Amino acid sequence: MSGPDDMTNPPRDGQAEAADPIARLLRAAGTRPSVPPEKAGRVRAAVHQHWRSTIPAPRRSRWLAWSAVPLAVAGAWAFLVASGVWERIQPTSPPVVSVGILERLEGTVSWRERASPVIGAALDPDTAFETGADGRVALRLGGGASVRFGAGSQARLLSAAEVYLEQGAVYVDTGSAPGSGTAVVIRTALGSVRDLGTQFQVRVADDAVRVSVREGSASLEHLGRSHDAASGTQLTLRHDGEVSRRAVPAFGPEWDWAQEAVPPFEIEGRSLGDYLDWVARETGLSLEYADATIVADRPGIVLHGSIASLRPDETLDAVLPTCGLRHRLMNGSVIIERD
Amino acid sequence: MSDTTQADRVLVKRLLRGEEEAFEEFFRSCFPRLYRFTMARLGGDENAAEEIVQATLCHAITVLKTWRGEAALFTWLCTLCRHEMGAYLRRQGKERLTMESWDESPEVRAALESLAGAAGSGPEESLRRGEIARVVQTILDFLPAGYGDALEWKYVLGFSVKEIAMRLNLSPKAAESLLTRAREAFRREFAAMGAVR
Numbered sequence: 001m002s003g004p005d006d007m008t009n010p011p012r013d014g015q016a017e018a019a020d021p022i023a024r025l026l027r028a029a030g031t032r033p034s035v036p037p038e039k040a041g042r043v044r045a046a047v048h049q050h051w052r053s054t055i056p057a058p059r060r061s062r063w064l065a066w067s068a069v070p071l072a073v074a075g076a077w078a079f080l081v082a083s084g085v086w087e088r089i090q091p092t093s094p095p096v097v098s099v100g101i102l103e104r105l106e107g108t109v110s111w112r113e114r115a116s117p118v119i120g121a122a123l124d125p126d127t128a129f130e131t132g133a134d135g136r137v138a139l140r141l142g143g144g145a146s147v148r149f150g151a152g153s154q155a156r157l158l159s160a161a162e163v164y165l166e167q168g169a170v171y172v173d174t175g176s177a178p179g180s181g182t183a184v185v186i187r188t189a190l191g192s193v194r195d196l197g198t199q200f201q202v203r204v205a206d207d208a209v210r211v212s213v214r215e216g217s218a219s220l221e222h223l224g225r226s227h228d229a230a231s232g233t234q235l236t237l238r239h240d241g242e243v244s245r246r247a248v249p250a251f252g253p254e255w256d257w258a259q260e261a262v263p264p265f266e267i268e269g270r271s272l273g274d275y276l277d278w279v280a281r282e283t284g285l286s287l288e289y290a291d292a293t294i295v296a297d298r299p300g301i302v303l304h305g306s307i308a309s310l311r312p313d314e315t316l317d318a319v320l321p322t323c324g325l326r327h328r329l330m331n332g333s334v335i336i337e338r339d
Numbered sequence: 340m341s342d343t344t345q346a347d348r349v350l351v352k353r354l355l356r357g358e359e360e361a362f363e364e365f366f367r368s369c370f371p372r373l374y375r376f377t378m379a380r381l382g383g384d385e386n387a388a389e390e391i392v393q394a395t396l397c398h399a400i401t402v403l404k405t406w407r408g409e410a411a412l413f414t415w416l417c418t419l420c421r422h423e424m425g426a427y428l429r430r431q432g433k434e435r436l437t438m439e440s441w442d443e444s445p446e447v448r449a450a451l452e453s454l455a456g457a458a459g460s461g462p463e464e465s466l467r468r469g470e471i472a473r474v475v476q477t478i479l480d481f482l483p484a485g486y487g488d489a490l491e492w493k494y495v496l497g498f499s500v501k502e503i504a505m506r507l508n509l510s511p512k513a514a515e516s517l518l519t520r521a522r523e524a525f526r527r528e529f530a531a532m533g534a535v536r
Contacts, residue, residue: 022525023494025529026490026495027494027495028475029476029495031495032371032491034371039389040370043370043374043389046393047397051354055356224506225505
C-alpha cells in the first residue's frame with residue numbers, strides 16, 4: 001500500500017488517478033447512504049421550528065415579514081379579521097411558528113396525522129396531505145407566496161418557504177413584484193425547483209418532474225446542476241437524469257387546474273383595475289384595451305358584489321357588463337371594449 | 340485556530356443572529372452526517388435515528404451559546420448525540436454495551452489493520468468487506484464541511500473540478516485547492532485510524 005505522502009497530492013491525469021490509492025479507496029467504498037427526504041423534511045421542520053422559537057429572526061417581526069406580501073394578502077387578512085376567523089385561530093398559548101395559512105379547500109383531501117383544518121387556519125411545519133381525484137388545496141406560505149395543489153397530489157410543508165412534493169402538481173405564485181416575498185423551494189425526489197420571482201408549476205409523475213414557468217424564471221437543481229427556465233418554458237427531468245425543454249404557453253389547459261384552486265378574491269369595493277390585473281395574473285392572459293378611455297377609467301370604477309365559486313376566466317362575463325364593458329379573447333390576450 | 344473551527348464560529352454566530360441562510364447551511368451540512376453517525380450505532384434503526392438526531396439538533400440549538408469552539412461543531416454535535424443515544428437506550432432498557440459502535444470495536448480495528456496489511460492485493464479487495472467501506476464513509480463524514488462531499492463527487496461520482504467548483508460556488512482554482520486539502524485531511528484521518536502505515 002502507498003504511504004501517507006503518496007496519498008496527499010492529487011493525480012495529474014486519468015491514468016495516474018486510476019493508480020491513486022485515495023481514489024481507489026473511495027471508489028471501492030462507494031457513496032455514503034443518503035437520508036430519506038421525508039425523514040430529512042420532518043427533522044428539518046422540527047429543528048427549524050425549535051430554532052425560530054429559541055432565536056428570533058433578525059430585526060424583522062412576523063408582521064413586517066407579512067407586510068411584504070402583495071395587496072391581495074392584505075385583503076385576505078382583512079377578510080379574516082372582519083369575519084372573526086382570525087380571532088378564532090389566534091393562539092392562546094405561546095405562539096407556534098406556522099408556515100402559512102389555508103386559503104381554499106375543495107373536494108377530497110386527507111390530512112396526515114391531524115384533523116382537517118378550517119379555512120384561515122395556521123398550518124404548522126410538517127403538515128402533510130393528499131388530494132383526491134377532485135381535491136384542491138390553496139394556501140399562503142409565511143413568505144407571501146400563493147401555493148396551490150392539484151388533484152392527486154401528495155405534499156408536505158417543510159417550512160414557510162419549502163414544500164416537499166411527492167406526487168401530483170403544485171402551482172406557485174410568489175407575487176407580482178419580483179423579490180417581494182421569500183424565495184420558494186419545491187423539493188421533489190428527483191430535484192429541487194427554486195423560484196426567481198415567478199409564477200410556475202411543478203408536476204411530479206412516476207417517471208419525471210416537469211417545471212412550467214408562466215412568468216419570471218425558475219431554477220431546477222439536480223445533482224448539483226442548475227437548469228434555469230424562463231417564462232414560456234417547460235423543463236422535464238427524467239429519472240435517468242436527462243433534462244429536456246420545450247415551449248409552453250402562459251395560458252390554456254396546462255394551467256386551468258390552478259384557476260380551480262384560486263384563493264377567494266373579494267371584489268366588493270375594489271377598483272376595476274385591481275380586478276382586471278387579478279384576472280390577467282390568474283389566467284396568464286395579457287390585458288388589452290380597445291379604447292384608451294377605459295384605461296383612464298380603470299381606477300375610478302368601483303365594483304360591488306361577489307364572484308365566489310367562479311373561475312377567474314368565468315368572472316369576466318359576470319363583472320364586465322356591470323361596468324358597461326365586455327371582452328373577447330384573441331391570441332393569448334383578453335381585449336376589453338365598450339359594450 | 341483551524342479554518343474549520345473558524346468557519347464553524349462564523350456559522351454559529353450567524354445562527355445565533357437568526358439568519359435563515361445560516362440555518363440552511365447548518366442543517367444541510369450536519370444533518371446527513373449526524374444521521375449516518377447515529378444509524379451506524381443503532382444497527383440501522385431508522386426511526387430511532389430520526390428521533391435521536393432531531394432531539395440532538397434541538398438540544399444543540401438550545402445550548403448553542405455554550406459552544407466555545409474548542410472542538411469542531413460536528414464533533415460537538417456527535418458528543419451531544421452520544422448522550423441522546425445513551426438516554427434513548429436507557430429508556431429502551433438496553434445495555435450500555437450495545438452503544439459500542441463498529442468503529443470503536445476491536446474487530447474493526449483489526450479489520451483496519453488487515454486492510455493495511457493487504458498491501459499486495461490493493462485496497463479494492465480488502466474493501467469488499469462492508470465494515471471497511473463504512474470506515475471510509477465515516478471518515479468522510481467527519482472531515483471539515485465540504486471536504487467529504489468534494490472527495491465523493493470527485494472520486495466516486497467522477498465529477499470534474501469545474502463541476503465541483505460550480506456546486507460549491509467556488510472558482511475552479513479554489514475547488515482544486517479544497518480538493519488537495521480534503522485529500523490531506525482524509526489521509527491524516529485514515530492514518531490516525533491505523534489503516535495507513
